Amino acid sequence: MTSIGTGYDLSNSVFSPDGRNFQVEYAMKAVENGGTSIGLKCKDGIVLAVEKIINSKLLVPGKNKRIQTIDRHIGVVYSGLLPDGRHFVNRGRDEAQSFKSIYKTPISVPHLMDRLGIYVQNYTCYNSVRPFGVVSIVGGIDDNGPHLYMIEPSGTCWGYSGAATGKGRQTAKSELEKLNYEELTVREAVKAAAKIIHQAHEDNKDKDYELEISWISLDETKGRHEFIPDDLLEEAKKYAEEEDDEDEDDEEMES
Amino acid sequence: MNHNPLQWGRPSNDTYGQYNHNIANASVREADHQSLDSFPKMNTQQPIITGTSVIALKFKDGIIMAADNLGSYGSLLRFNNIERLIKVGSETIVGVSGDISDLQQIERILDELETTEEVYDNDGGHNLRAPHVHEYLSRVLYNRRSKMNPLWNAIIVGGFNDDKTPFLRYIDLLGVTYGSSTLATGFGSHLAIPLLRQLIPYDVDYVKVTEEEARKAVENSMRVLFYRDARAADKYSVVTIKKSEDDPSSYTFTHEKDLRVQNQSWKFAKDIRGYGSKQQ
Numbered sequence: 008m009t010s011i012g013t014g015y016d017l018s019n020s021v022f023s024p025d026g027r028n029f030q031v032e033y034a035m036k037a038v039e040n041g042g043t044s045i046g047l048k049c050k051d052g053i054v055l056a057v058e059k060i061i062n063s064k065l066l067v068p069g070k071n072k073r074i075q076t077i078d079r080h081i082g083v084v085y086s087g088l089l090p091d092g093r094h095f096v097n098r099g100r101d102e103a104q105s106f107k108s109i110y111k112t113p114i115s116v117p118h119l120m121d122r123l124g125i126y127v128q129n130y131t132c133y134n135s136v137r138p139f140g141v142v143s144i145v146g147g148i149d150d151n152g153p154h155l156y157m158i159e160p161s162g163t164c165w166g167y168s169g170a171a172t173g174k175g176r177q178t179a180k181s182e183l184e185k186l187n188y189e190e191l192t193v194r195e196a197v198k199a200a201a202k203i204i205h206q207a208h209e210d211n212k213d214k215d216y217e218l219e220i221s222w223i224s225l226d227e228t229k230g231r232h233e234f235i236p237d238d239l240l241e242e243a244k245k246y247a248e249e250e251d252d253e254d255e256d257d258e259e260m261e262s
Numbered sequence: 263m264n265h266n267p268l269q270w271g272r273p274s275n276d277t278y279g280q281y282n283h284n285i286a287n288a289s290v291r292e293a294d295h296q297s298l299d300s301f302p303k304m305n306t307q308q309p310i311i312t313g314t315s316v317i318a319l320k321f322k323d324g325i326i327m328a329a330d331n332l333g334s335y336g337s338l339l340r341f342n343n344i345e346r347l348i349k350v351g352s353e354t355i356v357g358v359s360g361d362i363s364d365l366q367q368i369e370r371i372l373d374e375l376e377t378t379e380e381v382y383d384n385d386g387g388h389n390l391r392a393p394h395v396h397e398y399l400s401r402v403l404y405n406r407r408s409k410m411n412p413l414w415n416a417i418i419v420g421g422f423n424d425d426k427t428p429f430l431r432y433i434d435l436l437g438v439t440y441g442s443s444t445l446a447t448g449f450g451s452h453l454a455i456p457l458l459r460q461l462i463p464y465d466v467d468y469v470k471v472t473e474e475e476a477r478k479a480v481e482n483s484m485r486v487l488f489y490r491d492a493r494a495a496d497k498y499s500v501v502t503i504k505k506s507e508d509d510p511s512s513y514t515f516t517h518e519k520d521l522r523v524q525n526q527s528w529k530f531a532k533d534i535r536g537y538g539s540k541q542q
Contacts, residue, residue, distance in 0.1 A: 076381050100382065104374065111370070 018134045030138055031131050034160035037140040041086035042216065043175035043207040045183065046144035047200060048155035048168045052193040052224030053146030055084045056200035058175065058208050061215040074221045074234070078103040078113060081147035082221050082232035086173030088140030095143055098126055116147040116154035120164050128162025142172040148223050148230050175207025182206060193224040197235055201243035218244055305411035309361035311335055313346045314493040315450025316357035317483050318418045319458050320428040320443045320468035321476035324504025325420040327355055328480045332495035333362045339495065345519070347501050348372060351380055351390040353421050353513040355501045356399070359447040360415035360435065368413060371402060392421025392429040396439070404437025412436070416447035421503060422513065428468065443468040449491040454483035473504060481524065488523045496523035
């Protein structure tokens with residue numbers, strides 16, 4: 008690493024002579040080792056999925072959820088330092104609640120992202136704090152339809168059709184690029200998400216993982232952020248594992 | 263030297279004479295200033311837009327609650343589209359009578375409660391049930407009355423206990439609470455309770471009552487209330503929550519809106535001067 012010994016990597020809020028903030032870049036490194044998280048924006052809603060790495064066999068299966076809810080209509084998933092993510096979510100909840108208590112209407116997704124972007128960016132401006140060690144994918148439905156955003160430790164906050172972060176993000180991104188988001192429905196996207204997480208896990212095969220998927224759709228969940236039903240999750244898992252074998256055959260046929 | 267910091271930097275009285283405070287207060291009218299100062303701090307003294315009775319009763323495997331859709335401004339029937347039965351969580355109903363602006367405040371309080379207890383990370387069976395909602399509301403109302411600034415309402419909370427028995431309990435603006443198998447607020451406690459108690463004479467008797475009987479008693483009470491309570495309307499909502507027939511561990515929640523008081527009889531009115539449009 009070029010920065011070693013130059014001293015510009017020790018403090019937040021200090022630029023290196025070539026204009027970089029190393030603390031923010033190191034925060035990204037923390038994210039790059041976390042379990043893969045993805046988000047998909049479909050024509051009728053949002054699907055969020057995460058590869059939850061199981062560090063101990065003693066953890067209760069199906070508990071310790073990683074996908075969280077900010078408000079009824081907004082969900083979050085993140086990769087990186089989990090306590091940082093939980094703090095981020097708490098801030099999101101406070102913002103959503105305060106918006107509602109002032110304006111008596113649920114916060115819109117872009118507005119929430121503006122506020123959270125400012126909040127995260129603030130943690131790059133002072134040497135008494137460190138940046139957030141998470142990249143969060145936030146999805147929701149409001150009056151203007153579905154929205155999907157990804158927010159980074161720098162405070163960068165962009166809208167996406169498909170977003171991926173964590174260890175398997177490269178694999179996931181290249182898979183996400185193959186989907187047609189104009190036509191995709193949430194039901195299809197649930198299966199696609201299961202498959203992408205399964206593929207992204209290939210790089211990290213020595214560890215077990217649990218698949219967590221949530222969705223928001225006007226038809227399926229009345230615009231609320233919820234975990235998908237158990238039977239649909241089982242179906243998606245099955246699909247992901249089947250496709251795994253067929254994929255190789257397909258590629259051979261194409262070539 | 264004057265050691266009071268608040269006096270520092272001011273022209274000293276010794277040199278310039280007593281400061282004339284009227285100069286700085288020039289824009290405040292003398293009389294109003296006086297009367298405002300002498301008047302104590304005021305909170306809500308009376309409700310403005312009001313909703314009348316809420317009635318509710320238990321039956322064998324659930325509860326039923328009704329309230330009309332009227333918002334009165336004194337004796338003026340000002341609004342006829344006020345929904346006063348609020349759903350909280352999946353199996354609880356809160357019926358509110360009294361001040362409508364306070365009803366709206368309670369609606370927001372309950373929405374926030376539902377968000378923190380049901381929406382955030384609820385991954386294990388601890389649902390928000392009627393007893394919790396009731397206890398919470400009773401604390402809110404008691405706190406407000408202790409600040410001499412009450413939420414001007416009488417409220418009935420209906421739902422189920424943790425052991426799946428029906429729950430019905432009352433709270434009012436003073437923080438008073440009580441429970442019964444038949445409940446009503448306001449005028450309803452005079453007019454409807456006797457009718458409902460014909461069906462359920464003792465609290466434990468609700469287990470003998472079917473949904474149909476309960477429903478009939480509610481419809482009858484709403485009719486009598488419409489006849490006799492000048493602040494009642496004939497358009498009302500009914501909520502029924504009962505154990506599902508196919509799966510007793512879950513509940514079915516039905517919220518019927520825009521119901522009308524049926525089988526009205528106004529025959530008596532034809533001989534009374536002042537009823538109806540005909541000049542006599």
